[in-house]
Amino acid sequence: MPFATRLIPSLFVFLATLVSASAFAQQALPTGVEAALARAKVSRETVTMLVVDADGTRPPRLAWRSQVPVNPASMMKLVTTYAALDLLGPAYSWNTPVYVEGTVNNGVLDGNLYIKGQGDPKLVLERVWLMLRHVQGLGITTVSGDIVIDRSAFENTAENDPSAFDGEPLRPYNASPDALLINFKSVNMTFAPDRAGQIARVSYEPPLASVAMPATVPLVPGDCGDWRTALKTDFSDVNRIRFNGGFPAACGEKSWAVAYGDPRTYSLRAIGGMWAEMGGRVGGQMREGRVPANLKPAFEFGSPPLAEVIRDINKYSNNVMAQQVFLTIGLTQKNRGTFEASRSALGQWWRDRIGTGEAQPVFENGSGLSRDERISAAALGKMLQVAWRSPVMPELMSSLPASGVDGTLKKRALRSGGAAHLKTGTLRDASGVAGYVHGASGRRYVLVAIANGENAGATRTAFDALVDWAAQDN
Numbered sequence: 001m002p003f004a005t006r007l008i009p010s011l012f013v014f015l016a017t018l019v020s021a022s023a024f025a026q027q028a029l030p031t032g033v034e035a036a037l038a039r040a041k042v043s044r045e046t047v048t049m050l051v052v053d054a055d056g057t058r059p060p061r062l063a064w065r066s067q068v069p070v071n072p073a074s075m076m077k078l079v080t081t082y083a084a085l086d087l088l089g090p091a092y093s094w095n096t097p098v099y100v101e102g103t104v105n106n107g108v109l110d111g112n113l114y115i116k117g118q119g120d121p122k123l124v125l126e127r128v129w130l131m132l133r134h135v136q137g138l139g140i141t142t143v144s145g146d147i148v149i150d151r152s153a154f155e156n157t158a159e160n161d162p163s164a165f166d167g168e169p170l171r172p173y174n175a176s177p178d179a180l181l182i183n184f185k186s187v188n189m190t191f192a193p194d195r196a197g198q199i200a201r202v203s204y205e206p207p208l209a210s211v212a213m214p215a216t217v218p219l220v221p222g223d224c225g226d227w228r229t230a231l232k233t234d235f236s237d238v239n240r241i242r243f244n245g246g247f248p249a250a251c252g253e254k255s256w257a258v259a260y261g262d263p264r265t266y267s268l269r270a271i272g273g274m275w276a277e278m279g280g281r282v283g284g285q286m287r288e289g290r291v292p293a294n295l296k297p298a299f300e301f302g303s304p305p306l307a308e309v310i311r312d313i314n315k316y317s318n319n320v321m322a323q324q325v326f327l328t329i330g331l332t333q334k335n336r337g338t339f340e341a342s343r344s345a346l347g348q349w350w351r352d353r354i355g356t357g358e359a360q361p362v363f364e365n366g367s368g369l370s371r372d373e374r375i376s377a378a379a380l381g382k383m384l385q386v387a388w389r390s391p392v393m394p395e396l397m398s399s400l401p402a403s404g405v406d407g408t409l410k411k412r413a414l415r416s417g418g419a420a421h422l423k424t425g426t427l428r429d430a431s432g433v434a435g436y437v438h439g440a441s442g443r444r445y446v447l448v449a450i451a452n453g454e455n456a457g458a459t460r461t462a463f464d465a466l467v468d469w470a471a472q473d474n
Contacts, residue, residue: 116179143280175259
């Protein structure tokens with residue numbers, strides 16, 4: 001065959017490929033989405049979008065750059081929470097064992113009390129109080145020895161720098177995971193004005209042992225405005241909170257949650273402060289240590305079930321709770337409470353449960369509070385389709401914010417009046433939504449929309465338009 005003749009089929013294939021690639025590049029997006037992107041001055045090349053039926057029986061309604069790995073921000077919590085539901089079950093709970101070493105006589109424990117953290121994501125103040133009341137129910141009001149906390153279940157997590165991600169160490173969302181995570185390592189300060197005394201009374205939850213906390217702050221005139229700045233709070237000394245300014249009288253009662261400046265000692269200080277507030281005494285020290293071998297628990301304090309925990313994680317995008325669940329997967333599947341073990345366990349689960357048809361995600365801490373985590377819209381969409389067909393679909397679905405109803409979507413109702421359950425995600429340079437949209441026809445769709453880039457936050461209107469478009473399918 002002459003060379004020119006042999007060249008014609010090859011040239012035809014090449015030209016057809018170019019035409020196909022050009023058509024893909026010019027793929028039409030829904031009109032409302034395209035217009036919203038243009039108004040926001042966001043390039044379509046910085047977004048990835050997928051709309052496909054939840055049961056996976058039809059071609060995608062829309063697939064735009066869906067194979068491109070992107071930073072999903074908090075939408076990575078979808079992977080962590082579904083994997084946990086699938087591996088551990090919706091009824092899984094965390095136990096915090098409490099050990100009594102010694103004898104109890106006339107309210108005095110002649111020995112040490114041990115509390116061993118095992119990753120409970122929801123050991124908030126009310127539940128810590130109940131746990132300590134249980135200790136008092138054993139007849140203990142005074143510990144003559146030490147109160148010891150054992151946080152060895154998670155390895156090398158308490159040393160994480162809370163300012164490493166964005167330079168905001170006092171933001172509660174930056175709290176590091178901990179085997180004994182109490183109240184997200186934060187202190188809630190409530191300011192209540194007393195106009196007669198020209199002061200605001202300050203209360204703290206929890207009280208922290210060995211930390212000086214002023215009971216009042218002067219009232220100052222003027223509008224409420226930026227009242228936190230007006231306080232001129234000084235957190236530089238972890239043993240003392242100082243207010244160098246005042247609280248605007250016009251504000252009324254206000255609350256402010258801050259992460260404690262020395263997160264490693266927070267659990268000790270919180271338990272010590274609450275124990276003292278409850279009338280308990282300690283003859284020895286509050287310290288870290290290990291539970292002695294062969295010592296049996298006096299009781300185990302149980303957490304709410306996983307199905308309840310993931311509602312807090314997904315509806316309110318709680319980062320540290322997501323990381324607690326992520327580390328629990330490693331602890332239960334690999335017998336190691338480390339990020340490395342959890343990444344390995346999640347990777348194995350993904351290959352076994354989701355498959356290898358799409359590129360495997362890049363995991364770091366499972367919360368999306370990361371610059372390195374990556375997943376494609378196609379991969380996340382496939383996982384959501386698998387989840388839709390799974391026995392734990394109701395628990396996952398109910399954990400997601402409902403449009404215009406609750407969580408991070410409370411103020412984002414659909415213009416069409418449709419319904420959707422979607423996880424949101426926002427970082428400085430990443431934004432999006434992913435989850436399930438309920439079509440007017442009765443069909444259910446998986447939707448993933450993610451933007452990466454300096455102007456990612458401006459895509460909100462475009463992605464809301466995409467959700468509306470997906471819902472209007474009749």
